[in-house]
Amino acid sequence: MALNEMTGALDTELVRKDFPLLARSVHDRPIVYLDSAASSLQPSAVLRAMEEYYEAHHANVHRGVYATAEEATNLYEGARVDVGRFIGAPDPGREVIFTKNATEAINLVARTWGATNLGAGDVVVLSEMEHHANIVPWLMLAESTGIELRYLPVDIDGRLDLTGLDAALDGAKLLSVTAMSNVLGTINPVGLLAERAHAAGALILVDGAQSVPHVTVDVRALDIDFLAFSAHKMLGPTGIGVLWSRANILEDLPPFLGGGGMILDVRLDRFLAAEPPQRFEAGTPPIAEAVGLGAAVRYLEATGMERIRAHELALSRYTLESLAERLGEDCVVFGPPAGEDRGGVFSLAFRDVHAHDLAQVLDQFAVCVRPGHHCAKPLMRKLGVSATARASLGLYNDRHDVDVLIEGLAEAGRLFA
Amino acid sequence: MADLEDLYREIILDHYRSPRNRGELPAPPAQRVEGFNPLCGDEIVLTLLIDDGRVSDIKIAGTGCSISQSSASLMSAAVKGKSLDEVRQLIGTFKSMMSIHEATLADEADGAPVEPEPVDVRSLGELAALQGVVKFPVRIKCATLSWNTLVQALNEAEPQLA
């Protein structure tokens, strides 16, 4: 395990050895990966698990009786248990649904729970800091059924303004919010939001795409109703995501997609849907990806989410301090100051250099950051910018990465002086 | 940083810092078209006045990176006062300068680099400064945004002229 023997803290030098892509060079410089909010890197353990699966166990799941088919099924279902344990799910075997990604998980809720529980005039509360994945499915539902959308505003520090929370929740059926902003890094008080939503008689869906990889998320402790996240942002592979919900909620929902694997019986004129979670997993699922996700979860658990959070919090402090110290007022970082309610996501504006140009210059330093609107156009409009350059941290980043980022920003400053 | 200097040539930075024909013409009578680059959020508003078969005035508003903004500025300067035929021709030449690279890339992937058809960049004047963009494939969309918006404006305007 990649820990410092003396302090028990994360030893980044050891951690970095686990991630093969970090050995790469780009433009003759060692890669500086600061784009984990878009997608994280994968440790060898994940890659090996997937390779082993294909080399020794591959078969379709849930149907065969031969040895490898049973092994594949056990591996797939084992991943479900791993994921459930990781998020504190009381009953993983019935509550953890594998989807394509967080986006599909949220769409699943909108199309099944939303379509059967919401009608014209019913209220869904979102926030201004949502990713398009947690806006567009509800806008689509609004178009088809006439539900009303309300938005919790974002204040000037980039936090949710909760002064009007109870008014917004009044009469609402669902509160659907991100646990951590992919633009501002803001970590929202999910426990409190859940309490207030429930008090108002609403359910709460949490978009955990950014939080699950970086802070401990326990669905029971938070007392939430739905949780959506993606494997590829939490050291796992692309192509698989998760929807968790309570068994008693899932039991009442109609299927999402139709096909094989989600039925108990099919006749020419009707079908009988399977129990959750199979009811929501039509067709051959992403088996190797589930195996990879299981390995990613075990890697995170072995490293310890508390340690990861402590490391990223310290590095966030260093990043914000260094940016301020070395670039001064030239560099604006959106979002709250470093602290317990902020994750390692930094949306930067540097003088009037456009984000696209910043990212281009940074690429010459082998620094990977993301320019653009980060799929959060309503929030960008609120911030009054069309694009930012976003640097985001993972457990494998260190101070040197931040230093190179700053070196690259300074060069952009010279070029566009 | 030789490559970057190829991309960010002096003319480009100059047009980025002091864009020509900035603003919006009252529409109508001007043709008004908005262009978006959904990948990076660049937005452009192009207003265009056609008079007697010529682009008598053009203005550009919106936000974007140095490449999209300078390309729009260079384009506005290049088409202003030109006949619609000349403008169409210029669009063709500019686009082939931008797409040469895509063709070269495809050939290289096959392992057999082929000399692309040469484009007469001299006819492009200052616009030739954007040639360096082709070495940065993701930025080609930035450079062509205003041009595609111009094409759309022309397509919308021409039936009204007939």
Ligand SMILES: Cc1ncc(COP(=O)(O)O)c(C=O)c1O
């Ligand atoms: C907050 C948030 N929600 C949802 C998503 C969507 O994730 P995916 O594209 O994996 O479905 C993202 C990813 O960018 C995100 O940051």
